[in-house]
Amino acid sequence: MIVASFWLGRLNSHIFPTDIITLGAALSILFGGVVTVIVVTYYKKWHYLWRELFTSVDHKKIGIMYIIVAILMLIRGGIDALMMRAQQATSVGTSHGVLATSTFQQVFSAHGTIMIFFAAMGLMFGIINLVLPLQIGTRDVAFPFLNLTSFWLFVAGMILINLSLGIGQFSAAGWLAYPPLSELKYSPGVGVDYWIWSLQIAGIGSLMSGINFLTTIIKKRAPGMKFMKMPMFSWSVLCAMTLVVFAFPILTVTLSLLFLDRTLGMHFFTAGHGGNMMMYVNLIWAWGHPEVYILILPAFGVFSEVVATFSRKRLFGYRTMVWALILITILSFSVWLHHFFTMGAGADVNGFFGIMTMIIAIPTGVKIFNWLFTMFHGKIHFSAPMYWFLGFVGLFTIGGVAGVIMAIPPADFQFHNSLFLVAHFHTMIVSGVLFGYFAGIHYWFPKIFGYKLDEKLGRVSFYMWFIGFLLAFIPLYILGFLGATRRIDHYSASLGWQPLFIIAGVGVVIIAGAVAVSILQQIVSYRNRHQLLDLTGDPWNGRTLEWSVPSPAPYYNFATIPIVHDRDAFWVSKNESKEKKRVLEITDILMPVNAPVAVYIGICAMLFGFSMIWHIWWLSIVSLVIFFIVLMIRISDENPYYLLSAQKIIEHEGNI
Amino acid sequence: MTVLTTTFNEQRSSLAVLRFDESNHFYDIANFGFFVYLMTDFVLFSGLFAVYAVLHNNTAGGPTGSTLFNLHNVLTETLLLLTSSFTCGLSILSLRHRNKHKVLIYLAITFILGALFLILELSEFKHLINTGNSWRRSGFLSSFFVLVSTHGLHILIGLIWMIVMFIRILKRGLSRASVRRLTLFSLFWHFLDIIWIFIFSIVYLYGALNL
Numbered sequence: 001m002i003v004a005s006f007w008l009g010r011l012n013s014h015i016f017p018t019d020i021i022t023l024g025a026a027l028s029i030l031f032g033g034v035v036t037v038i039v040v041t042y043y044k045k046w047h048y049l050w051r052e053l054f055t056s057v058d059h060k061k062i063g064i065m066y067i068i069v070a071i072l073m074l075i076r077g078g079i080d081a082l083m084m085r086a087q088q089a090t091s092v093g094t095s096h097g098v099l100a101t102s103t104f105q106q107v108f109s110a111h112g113t114i115m116i117f118f119a120a121m122g123l124m125f126g127i128i129n130l131v132l133p134l135q136i137g138t139r140d141v142a143f144p145f146l147n148l149t150s151f152w153l154f155v156a157g158m159i160l161i162n163l164s165l166g167i168g169q170f171s172a173a174g175w176l177a178y179p180p181l182s183e184l185k186y187s188p189g190v191g192v193d194y195w196i197w198s199l200q201i202a203g204i205g206s207l208m209s210g211i212n213f214l215t216t217i218i219k220k221r222a223p224g225m226k227f228m229k230m231p232m233f234s235w236s237v238l239c240a241m242t243l244v245v246f247a248f249p250i251l252t253v254t255l256s257l258l259f260l261d262r263t264l265g266m267h268f269f270t271a272g273h274g275g276n277m278m279m280y281v282n283l284i285w286a287w288g289h290p291e292v293y294i295l296i297l298p299a300f301g302v303f304s305e306v307v308a309t310f311s312r313k314r315l316f317g318y319r320t321m322v323w324a325l326i327l328i329t330i331l332s333f334s335v336w337l338h339h340f341f342t343m344g345a346g347a348d349v350n351g352f353f354g355i356m357t358m359i360i361a362i363p364t365g366v367k368i369f370n371w372l373f374t375m376f377h378g379k380i381h382f383s384a385p386m387y388w389f390l391g392f393v394g395l396f397t398i399g400g401v402a403g404v405i406m407a408i409p410p411a412d413f414q415f416h417n418s419l420f421l422v423a424h425f426h427t428m429i430v431s432g433v434l435f436g437y438f439a440g441i442h443y444w445f446p447k448i449f450g451y452k453l454d455e456k457l458g459r460v461s462f463y464m465w466f467i468g469f470l471l472a473f474i475p476l477y478i479l480g481f482l483g484a485t486r487r488i489d490h491y492s493a494s495l496g497w498q499p500l501f502i503i504a505g506v507g508v509v510i511i512a513g514a515v516a517v518s519i520l521q522q523i524v525s526y527r528n529r530h531q532l533l534d535l536t537g538d539p540w541n542g543r544t545l546e547w548s549v550p551s552p553a554p555y556y557n558f559a560t561i562p563i564v565h566d567r568d569a570f571w572v573s574k575n576e577s578k579e580k581k582r583v584l585e586i587t588d589i590l591m592p593v594n595a596p597v598a599v600y601i602g603i604c605a606m607l608f609g610f611s612m613i614w615h616i617w618w619l620s621i622v623s624l625v626i627f628f629i630v631l632m633i634r635i636s637d638e639n640p641y642y643l644l645s646a647q648k649i650i651e652h653e654g655n656i
Numbered sequence: 657m658t659v660l661t662t663t664f665n666e667q668r669s670s671l672a673v674l675r676f677d678e679s680n681h682f683y684d685i686a687n688f689g690f691f692v693y694l695m696t697d698f699v700l701f702s703g704l705f706a707v708y709a710v711l712h713n714n715t716a717g718g719p720t721g722s723t724l725f726n727l728h729n730v731l732t733e734t735l736l737l738l739t740s741s742f743t744c745g746l747s748i749l750s751l752r753h754r755n756k757h758k759v760l761i762y763l764a765i766t767f768i769l770g771a772l773f774l775i776l777e778l779s780e781f782k783h784l785i786n787t788g789n790s791w792r793r794s795g796f797l798s799s800f801f802v803l804v805s806t807h808g809l810h811i812l813i814g815l816i817w818m819i820v821m822f823i824r825i826l827k828r829g830l831s832r833a834s835v836r837r838l839t840l841f842s843l844f845w846h847f848l849d850i851i852w853i854f855i856f857s858i859v860y861l862y863g864a865l866n867l
Contacts, residue, residue, distance in 0.1 A: 253704060254703075274714030
């Protein structure tokens with residue numbers, strides 16, 4: 001039992017890491033932070049960053065910030081992956097590898113949590129922020145201030161999860177922290193609390209983003225853009241955000257209940273006193289399975305745009321694509337039980353969820369065929385996004401078939417908790433989600449920054465990802481068949497698994513190289529930006545409205561809100577005769593002002609989470625009070641807008 | 657007709673015209689967004705109801721709902737909350753008539769009724785805790801406390817919201833922002849009423865039946 005003091009809560013002198021690896025990681029993050037602060041201070045950029053980025057409610061800048069944070073977290077989660085692979089490749093027989101068991105448990109918990117919540121979700125909200133308002137022909141999201149607040153809540157959660165490296169420890173209960181292991185009795189430290197609060201805060205941010213984008217799509221489309229004329233990416237976001245709105249409150253509830261169990265001694269998921277731990281597993285997956293589709297639907301949307309643009313054809317089967325999305329949205333709430341067939345729900349229940357799982361593969365298959373038919377007879381232009389797409393089709397199909405195999409409950413009893421499962425969901429999420437957003441970044445980069453990314457390095461990065469991925473995960477499918485369980489940190493040499501684990505480790509090293517090439521691609525493209533400049537605003541011969549504005553997109557997006565008559569609105573208007581084009585009338589625009597309050601809310605949320613983790617109750621109250629005060633400051637401004645005059649817009653447009 | 661409107665608009669300052677049009681559109685969006693938020697809250701509560709449904713028999717040897725719940729108390733709470741919803745509606749009606757005083761009076765009554773509700777609920781909690789039936793007692797009591805107090809927490813937020821609005825309307829009158837916020841508040845308050853009806857029927861009435 002830890003005795004808590006009033007001022008410091010559970011904080012004491014034993015909270016700092018002692019093992020060399022955690023200490024090194026914490027120090028290197030601290031070092032990176034300090035260097036960044038020094039560099040920014042040296043170049044006197046704080047004011048600039050504060051005004052142009054941190055407090056800006058411009059959706060494009062928020063999108064850029066999301067993607068930067070997500071890439072950093074991808075690297076952090078990737079280092080976790082490297083450590084796991086190093087451990088599993090070396091911890092055989094008499095050798096016990098490079099990591100202590102307790103560290104290893106924290107590493108795999110952190111890897112899963114960070115990759116899903118902070119890398120994949122960050123990339124998703126980043127791309128949506130960058131593109132969605134431009135694509136539906138509006139100047140901003142429905143609630144720009146809320147949008148920035150969501151971002152800073154995301155950052156608050158991100159800071160908390162990384163803080164656990166240096167102060168205290170992280171959860172060792174896996175990425176979804178199943179009770180009773182995650183209950184106070186078996187995880188008495190602060191690790192699970194770090195997990196709860198970083199997810200809770202980031203999750204509330206995601207929920208608010210979901211509300212925001214759903215409202216944006218339903219209420220702010222350009223005049224004439226009926227639902228069935230909406231671009232496919234916007235459709236996919238509409239479906240994903242519907243899922244966010246229905247699924248994330250369940251996560252909020254589940255995390256709160258686990259927190260109450262641990263902090264106030266309640267009995268929701270405890271082993272005794274009438275708790276029911278199986279309820280936790282149901283609740284977390286009732287959120288968790290839709291979450292998978294939340295991540296992947298927008299990536300499907302990206303591929304739909306990429307394939308149509310680079311095949312110079314209309315998307316094949318638009319209507320079936322839309323219905324496939326809607327079906328996936330509905331069905332994704334009826335498959336969650338396939339994550340725990342072995343829990344013993346009985347043959348009928350398992351049978352139902354098994355069949356539903358197989359059914360949900362059908363609309364996904366429809367989408368794959370539609371993309372392939374879009375390419376059929378198209379004039380295909382092989383740019384880097386197309387490489388990501390083709391890699392995705394191959395890998396995703398393999399992963400999908402593995403998924404359908406596991407949807408058969410009796411077969412799942414064999415695969416459950418094995419590396420086969422690990423290989424399956426990594427195939428889905430890496431090839432589906434990551435490849436999709438990488439394609440999206442390459443595709444929309446010129447629209448945001450005004451110059452294209454280097455093609456060659458983009459392809460090199462793709463090939464390295466692709467080969468690295470095959471090397472890293474095909475061995476895991478085999479190991480799973482051989483009986484290797486997930487989260488294994490030591491095995492007998494007589495099993496003969498070591499060569500496969502070493503190959504998997506080599507694969508991860510190649511993936512790390514691919515990430516390095518991506519960073520190199522950014523640097524090289526920036527240095528060659530004058531040759532890569534996009535002067536037309538339409539570098540790929542695009543089809544949707546975002547390509548109708550100059551690159552980089554002006555901060556007000558559209559000088560005149562476009563009027564939409566057809567699907568692929570920009571493609572149609574490009575091919576219209578000159579006389580039919582509208583005479584542009586430029587009027588004054590109301591623009592939202594910067595919102596420093598969003599940053600303060602993020603800080604309050606972080607302090608609140610920290611105080612809850614360490615039981616520093618006075619700090620909880622102080623942060624709530626500050627939150628209330630800054631909210632009142634925000635509300636007291638009844639009209640947080642400024643008027644952008646038509647004159648200024650005309651000048652800006654003239655400059656481009 | 658079109659020509660007339662154009663000249664009319666041109667005569668006014670473009671700023672005022674723009675504010676008026678765009679803000680009307682904005683109110684529509686804000687209403688919709690708030691509705692979506694309320695739907696997420698519905699999902700949140702349905703999660704808590706589901707948890708209660710799973711755990712309501714898990715008394716772990718402790719008391720059941722039928723021995724704990726005092727229906728007289730609950731009836732009073734229900735009447736208070738329903739009446740507060742009614743006065744909240746009257747406040748909105750006065751808003752339509754631009755009657756600032758009536759808006760404030762009805763808002764104050766709504767506040768008092770809501771506060772009384774919360775006091776009654778807290779006294780019920782206090783009684784349960786004092787008789788050794790706190791949330792630590794059993795899974796059933798944990799889920800009972802969390803479900804009911806989450807609703808109570810929403811009521812508390814509503815009360816704070818009412819104080820803020822009361823002061824603002826008092827100071828600045830029925831400005832556009834106040835009107836919009838009051839409309840959103842009434843949605844919120846009625847929503848809490850609906851949740852309470854479910855708590856009343858599922859937790860208290862069903863619990864008292866001793867099934």
